Amino acid sequence: MRVGNPTIYDVARVAGVATSTVSRVFTKPGRIAEATRERVLQAARELGYQPNPHARALTSNRTQTIAMVVSDITNPHFFELIRGAEMRAKAAAYTLVLVNAEESTRMELEQVRRLARSVDGFLLAASRQPDDKLVELAAGQPVVLVNRQVEGIASVVLEPWEGCRQIVAHLASLGHTSLAYLAGPTNSWMAVSRWAALRDAAAEAGMSAVRTGPYTPTVASGGAAADAAIRTGATALVAHNDLLAIGVLRRLADRSIRVPTDVSVVGFDDIFAAELCTPTLTTLGGAHSNVGRAAVEVLLESLGHPRGQGPTPQIVLPSQLVIRDSTGPSADQRPDPRRSR
Amino acid sequence: MRVGNPTIYDVARVAGVATSTVSRVFTKPGRIAEATRERVLQAARELGYQPNPHARALTSNRTQTIAMVVSDITNPHFFELIRGAEMRAKAAAYTLVLVNAEESTRMELEQVRRLARSVDGFLLAASRQPDDKLVELAAGQPVVLVNRQVEGIASVVLEPWEGCRQIVAHLASLGHTSLAYLAGPTNSWMAVSRWAALRDAAAEAGMSAVRTGPYTPTVASGGAAADAAIRTGATALVAHNDLLAIGVLRRLADRSIRVPTDVSVVGFDDIFAAELCTPTLTTLGGAHSNVGRAAVEVLLESLGHPRGQGPTPQIVLPSQLVIRDSTGPSADQRPDPRRSR
DNA sequence: GCCGACTTGGCAAGCGGTTGCCAAGTGTTG
DNA sequence: CAACACTTGGCAACCGCTTGCCAAGTCGGC
Numbered sequence: 110m111r112v113g114n115p116t117i118y119d120v121a122r123v124a125g126v127a128t129s130t131v132s133r134v135f136t137k138p139g140r141i142a143e144a145t146r147e148r149v150l151q152a153a154r155e156l157g158y159q160p161n162p163h164a165r166a167l168t169s170n171r172t173q174t175i176a177m178v179v180s181d182i183t184n185p186h187f188f189e190l191i192r193g194a195e196m197r198a199k200a201a202a203y204t205l206v207l208v209n210a211e212e213s214t215r216m217e218l219e220q221v222r223r224l225a226r227s228v229d230g231f232l233l234a235a236s237r238q239p240d241d242k243l244v245e246l247a248a249g250q251p252v253v254l255v256n257r258q259v260e261g262i263a264s265v266v267l268e269p270w271e272g273c274r275q276i277v278a279h280l281a282s283l284g285h286t287s288l289a290y291l292a293g294p295t296n297s298w299m300a301v302s303r304w305a306a307l308r309d310a311a312a313e314a315g316m317s318a319v320r321t322g323p324y325t326p327t328v329a330s331g332g333a334a335a336d337a338a339i340r341t342g343a344t345a346l347v348a349h350n351d352l353l354a355i356g357v358l359r360r361l362a363d364r365s366i367r368v369p370t371d372v373s374v375v376g377f378d379d380i381f382a383a384e385l386c387t388p389t390l391t392t393l394g395g396a397h398s399n400v401g402r403a404a405v406e407v408l409l410e411s412l413g414h415p416r417g418q419g420p421t422p423q424i425v426l427p428s429q430l431v432i433r434d435s436t437g438p439s440a441d442q443r444p445d446p447r448r449s450r
Numbered sequence: 451m452r453v454g455n456p457t458i459y460d461v462a463r464v465a466g467v468a469t470s471t472v473s474r475v476f477t478k479p480g481r482i483a484e485a486t487r488e489r490v491l492q493a494a495r496e497l498g499y500q501p502n503p504h505a506r507a508l509t510s511n512r513t514q515t516i517a518m519v520v521s522d523i524t525n526p527h528f529f530e531l532i533r534g535a536e537m538r539a540k541a542a543a544y545t546l547v548l549v550n551a552e553e554s555t556r557m558e559l560e561q562v563r564r565l566a567r568s569v570d571g572f573l574l575a576a577s578r579q580p581d582d583k584l585v586e587l588a589a590g591q592p593v594v595l596v597n598r599q600v601e602g603i604a605s606v607v608l609e610p611w612e613g614c615r616q617i618v619a620h621l622a623s624l625g626h627t628s629l630a631y632l633a634g635p636t637n638s639w640m641a642v643s644r645w646a647a648l649r650d651a652a653a654e655a656g657m658s659a660v661r662t663g664p665y666t667p668t669v670a671s672g673g674a675a676a677d678a679a680i681r682t683g684a685t686a687l688v689a690h691n692d693l694l695a696i697g698v699l700r701r702l703a704d705r706s707i708r709v710p711t712d713v714s715v716v717g718f719d720d721i722f723a724a725e726l727c728t729p730t731l732t733t734l735g736g737a738h739s740n741v742g743r744a745a746v747e748v749l750l751e752s753l754g755h756p757r758g759q760g761p762t763p764q765i766v767l768p769s770q771l772v773i774r775d776s777t778g779p780s781a782d783q784r785p786d787p788r789r790s791r
Numbered sequence: 792g793c794c795g796a797c798t799t800g801g802c803a804a805g806c807g808g809t810t811g812c813c814a815a816g817t818g819t820t821g
Numbered sequence: 822c823a824a825c826a827c828t829t830g831g832c833a834a835c836c837g838c839t840t841g842c843c844a845a846g847t848c849g850g851c
Contacts, residue, residue: 114567116807127831132809142829162568163513164807166504168836174568182533185526185722192523195550204565207548209536224545226455227503227515355726381526385696386726457837468801473839483799505837508806798847806839817828 115156124152135160136169174204175408176224177232178217180297182209184326186350186378186397187234190255193401194232201409203229212325214238214296218246225250230408232401233257237296253408255400257298263411263421265404267395269299272428273306276347276375276393279430281314284439285345285373291334291357292322293349300349303377307347319343324353331356335364344372344439351376351383351392358386358435369437379431388434395428456497465493476501477510515545516749517565518573519558521638523550525667527691527719527738528575531596534742535573542750544570553666555579555637559587566591571749573742574598578637594749596741598639604752604762606745608736610640613769614647617688617716617734620771622655625780626686626714632675632698633663634690641690644718648688660684665694672697676705685713685780692717692724692733699727699776710778720772729775736769 121128126149133140134149141149152158166172177194179187191207198205206228210217214237221231230251236243240259246252247262254264280288290307293300304320311318321337324330326349335357338346348354354376361368368374368388376383379394403424411419462469467490474481475490482490493499507513518535520528532548539546547569551558555578562572571592577584581600587593588603595605621629631648634641645661652659662678665671667690676698679687689695695717702709709715709729717724720735744765752760 118807128808129810129832130830132807133830136809140829145830159563159567161508161807163504163507164836165809166836167502167508167807167838168809170836172504182536183529185529188524188526188529191548192550195523195548199550204547204549204568206545207532207536208545209533209540222500226500227545382723382726385723385728387728459837469838470802470840471800473837474800477839481799486800502837505806506839508808508837509839511806792851794850796848799845800843801845802841802843804839804841807836809834809836811832811834813830813832815829815831817826819826820824821822 176206176228178208180235185380189397190401193398197402197405265424270306274310275430277310287317287343288345289338289343328356332360335360373436391436517547517569519549521576526721530738531742534739538743538746606765611647615651616771618651628658628684629686630679630684669697673701676701714777732777
C-alpha cells in the first residue's frame, strides 16, 4: 500500500527535519522559523502532501467539520439558511454536514449522537427537542440553536415579535378585526413565539385572535388548515409558514373563496415560491442566509473557548414584512364605498 | 482527559477480553463466538461505548461518509436529489456531506481534493468538469456522476432524449412549427444532451429549432433569455430549466406577451415552484429523489469492490412530461376557427 | 488415543498525526 | 565573558482502533 499518499514522515525526510516540525508548520503558525517553514512547505508541495484529517482528529479532537441538523430538509425555508451556513463554513475551511431529522424528535437525537464524535459542533435548526434535552445536548458539545431560544444556549433567531406586531398592524390598517393563526407543531419554538406575539399584538390593536391547529407545516396540510380557519370566521389568516399558507391559498381557490377579497392570508419565511403563487403571498421574511452565516460564526467563536466557558450569545436578526397580493382590505369593510371604490 | 468517552480498552477490560476481540465484535460479524460477543456487547452497553470514527478511519480507510457535490446549492432542482441521497445514505448508516460548487469548475475540483481523504466516495451532480478531468478524478476515488454520462464512469441520469422527444411531440400536436431552446451552460452535459435531442426530434417532426444562449440557469437570466428567444420568432420556448423558464415567464408578462396565447414555454426539472407560477409551467420532470437514491446505491455498490474493479453502470431513470398551462395552441393557428373556437 | 482441520481469542505493530518536554542555539545585558 | 531569557527543532509517547499472525482449544474421524 506504499502507493498511498505521502505522509508527514515523507515530508520530514525530504525537508530534512523532524516530523514534529512538519506538523507544527501546519498547525502552529509562528512556532517554526521562517526559513525552515519554507523548506517544509516546499517539500510538501513537491510531494503533494495533504494532511490526513482523521489522523489529525484522532489526537487533536478537532475535525474541521460542523453538522447542521434541520427539522425537514424538504422545506424550502431551510435552503437559504443552509446556503448561508455552508458558505460561511467553507470560508473558515470547515466542512458542513447536512442532517435531516424528518420532523422527528427521536431521529434528531439519534443523528446528533451518531455524529457527536465526528464533528466539532452542531447547528440545530428549528429543533423539536424539549428545552431540557437541548440543555443536556449543549452540555455535551458545542451547540448553536437556530430559530430557537433556550436559556443558556447560544442561538440565532430571526426576530418574531416585532415582526408579528407588524403583521397585525398591517392587517389592522386594512380594517381587519379578527385573525386566525394556523399553528405549526407544538414543539416548535417559533410556533409558540409567533402565536404569543400575534395574540398580544392583536389584543393591543383591539383585534380578536384565535389559534387553530397544530398543523404539519406543509402544503398538504393547508387544506385542512384553511377549512378550520374559515370556520372561525376570521377575515385574516396567518399561517405558520409559507408552505402552509400556499396550501391554504390552494384550498381557498378550490372553495372559490377569494383572496384577498374575502380573506387575507399571511405566511412566514418568504420562500422563493411566495412570490410565484397566486395571489403572491404577503409574508414575514428576513435574510435567512444571514441567519445561517451568523450561526456558523457563533459556533466557530464558541469552538475557540474551552468547553463550558465562553459566552452564549442570543442573536436576534431583523425580520421584514413583505407585502404582496394576498392581503387586502377586510371583507367587512368592503360595503364602505370609500374602500370598495 | 480521562473524562473522555470510553474506549475499546475499557470495554475489553470490563468484558475480560482482548481489545482485538472487542474490535472484531464490531467489525467482523461471525468472527467471534456468540457467547463472547454477547459479553462484549453487554460491556459496551454498560459503558455507553461508541466507536471513534476517526480512529477507525485511520486504519481501515473507510469513513462511512460520502460527499455530494452540487453545481449550485440554491437551485431547487437539487433539493429532491439531495433528499433522496440523504435518506438512502442514512439507511446504510452513511453520512452525507453536502458540498456547493457555486457553478465554478475550479471550486468543484478544490472541494473534491479537500475532501478526498475524508469521504469514501463522491456523488458529482451536474458536474461542470470536462470529461477527461472526470476520468482522472474517478481514477483516484469512487465517483458516481449524477445527470451526466461519461464513458467508463458510473452514472445515474434522468432520461433526456425520449423526454425531449415528448416535448417536441407535445408542441407539434399544438401546431407549433418552430421552437427555440434557451440553452444552459455549455459545460453542462444536460444542456448539450437536451439540445441534441430537441434538434433531432424537431427535425423529425418537421419543426424548425434554434438555440440561444448559453444562460446561467437562474430566474435572473430569464429576462435576457426571453428577449433573445422572442427575437428568433419561435412560438415555443424550451428553457434549460424551470428557474430560467420562470424568469422567462416574468419577462414575457412584463412585455405583455401572453403565455400560452402568444408563445408557449416549457421548462425542465419540475421544481416545486413550477406549479405555483403563473401560468403554471409545463415541464419535463421525473422522480429526482429516486435519482439521488439510485446514485447512492451505485456508489455503495462500487465501494464493495476493490478500486478499479467492479462494474460502472450507467443508469437511466425515466423522465416524465408534466403538462400545465404554459403550453397551448400555436399563435399561428389561432386564426383557424376550429382552434380559436 | 492421536492427528489434522477448524475455531477462537490475544499479541503487537501499525495508521498518520499532535504535543509536552527537553536541549541546543542565539542574542542580550551587565 | 558569564548569566539569562528566548527561539527553534527533535524525541517519543500517545490518540483509539484494525488486522496479520500465531497459539491454544475443540472436535470428529480413524
